[in-house]
Amino acid sequence: MTTAISIKNLGKTYANGLEALKGVSLEIEQGDFFALLGPNGAGKSTIIGVLSTLVNKSSGSVEIFGKNVDTHVYETKLDLGVVPQEVNFSQFEKVRDIVMTQAGYYGMPRALATERCEKYLRKLGLWEKRDERSRSLSGGMKRRLMIARALVHEPRLLILDEPTAGVDIELRRSMWEFLTEINNNGTTIVLTTHYLEEAEQLCRNIAIIDEGKIIENTSMRELLAELDSQTFILDTASKIPENFDIGLECATVRKIDDHSIELVVSGELSINDVFSQFDKLEVKVDGMRNKTNRLEQLFLSKLKGE
Ligand SMILES: Nc1ncnc2c1ncn2[C@@H]1O[C@H](COP(=O)(O)OP(=O)(O)O)[C@@H](O)[C@H]1O
Ligand SMILES: [Mg+2]
CATH class of the missing domain: 3.40.50.300 (P-loop containing nucleotide triphosphate hydrolases)
Structure with missing residues (x-):
């Protein structure tokens, strides 16, 4: 090289x-x-x-x-x-x-x-x-x-x-x-x-x-990869039931309203696993965005010397 x-x-x-x-x-x-x-x-x-x-x-x-x-x-x-x-x-x-x-x-x-x-x-x-x-x-x-x-x-x-x-x-x-x-x-x-x-x-x-x-x-x-978790906001086509649980160990969801949820995924879990689980549960995801810019988060923690 x-x-x-x-x-x-x-x-x-x-x-x-x-x-x-x-x-x-x-x-x-x-x-x-x-x-x-x-x-x-x-x-x-x-x-x-x-x-x-x-x-x-x-x-x-x-x-x-x-x-x-x-x-x-x-x-x-x-x-x-x-x-x-x-x-x-x-x-x-x-x-x-x-x-x-x-x-x-x-x-x-x-x-x-x-x-x-x-x-x-x-x-x-x-x-x-x-x-x-x-x-x-x-x-x-x-x-x-x-x-x-x-x-x-x-x-x-x-x-x-x-x-x-x-x-x-x-x-x-x-x-x-x-x-x-x-x-x-x-x-x-x-x-x-x-x-x-x-x-x-x-x-x-x-x-x-x-x-x-x-x-x-x-x-x-x-x-x-140093970041251990990422937070996403998902918009869904189907209505999200009350007490919706994704049933995966390394992911947590919180219902925001009938058609959007906040999803926190930890490092070991791939976003693919999450999506196949959504498929199984027959939740159709329309859109997804990062809640916070991951790099931004990381950058701030580096500057603080964490
Ligand atoms: N010609 C100069 N004379 C004195 N200080 C300077 C001069 N140019 C840059 N600095 C200072 O050097 C530091 C680094 O500046 P710079 O390289 O422009 O940073 P950045 O591009 O990352 O914003 C800053 O504190 C800036 O004020
Ligand atoms: Mg500059």
């Missing part, structure tokens, strides 16, 4: 004395879809800043695909596309020019740049806007423009700093689909988010950072 990102003992103290990173170590494999999760001020953007050499680190080392970012400045930049947290292109430049200029920074021949520019503006639904000034774009479009710009040199590694902050649900979903597609095609993706459900939906591996320290680094699956 090739390692896409290797961070060792990274420290960053800003000029005002604030210690934003306190010895961060992380390994991210090639092909991974990785989430760096943490509350505001945890140090996520600082890590991304160091990876893209916009922030000078105070200590430690960073490698991208086995190359040190300090000594292999050019090669590591070719491998890396970054979508920053804040919009950072000129509001007066036209959409197409923003992407073309970026291609220019990477020394791409004009014909190739033109082709890639069209490819990614189309993929991100911005081709119709190509001749408009970027300030006329909606917030979601601006974010997609930053993604197109980050991809124009087709890097092996794409890092997105809170890509869906402030983006509406529908757009968020289409962005998720797009990111999943390019990850399936081989691009390693790292994103930071405080939308925990986003990490849960997309990512295979995860690190949680708080106050400049990694407090958890594991697979999404293992992280979720």
Whole structure:
């Protein structure tokens, strides 16, 4: 396995004395879809800043695909596309020019740049806007423009700093689909988010950072398995009898009204077992949702050091 990102003992103290990173170590494999999760001020953007050499680190080392970012400045930049947290292109430049200029920074021949520019503006639904000034774009479009710009040199590694902050649900979903597609095609993706459900939906591996320290680094699956119970709200087509009992050891139900129940399932029991039991009892389930976001719960308990 090739390692896409290797961070060792990274420290960053800003000029005002604030210690934003306190010895961060992380390994991210090639092909991974990785989430760096943490509350505001945890140090996520600082890590991304160091990876893209916009922030000078105070200590430690960073490698991208086995190359040190300090000594292999050019090669590591070719491998890396970054979508920053804040919009950072000129509001007066036209959409197409923003992407073309970026291609220019990477020394791409004009014909190739033109082709890639069209490819990614189309993929991100911005081709119709190509001749408009970027300030006329909606917030979601601006974010997609930053993604197109980050991809124009087709890097092996794409890092997105809170890509869906402030983006509406529908757009968020289409962005998720797009990111999943390019990850399936081989691009390693790292994103930071405080939308925990986003990490849960997309990512295979995860690190949680708080106050400049990694407090958890594991697979999404293992992280979720740590939780011993989940609470669901079920809507049923059939009327739920009084004193309804599901008759399973590791599940409890509480009737909310005639057509909805709260179901608590413990870790060992699969949701399939619960559904086959509902079938036996001839209760038809119409819909199901999580009562609480599991990751959210877990996240809070990690931060409290439980
Ligand atoms: N340029 C800077 N100068 C001083 N402090 C900074 C600077 N940038 C970020 N910080 C501080 O460093 C800490 C980590 O910030 P940041 O990496 O932006 O966190 P996150 O992206 O997780 O919200 C915060 O306390 C923030 O206020
Ligand atoms: Mg940030």
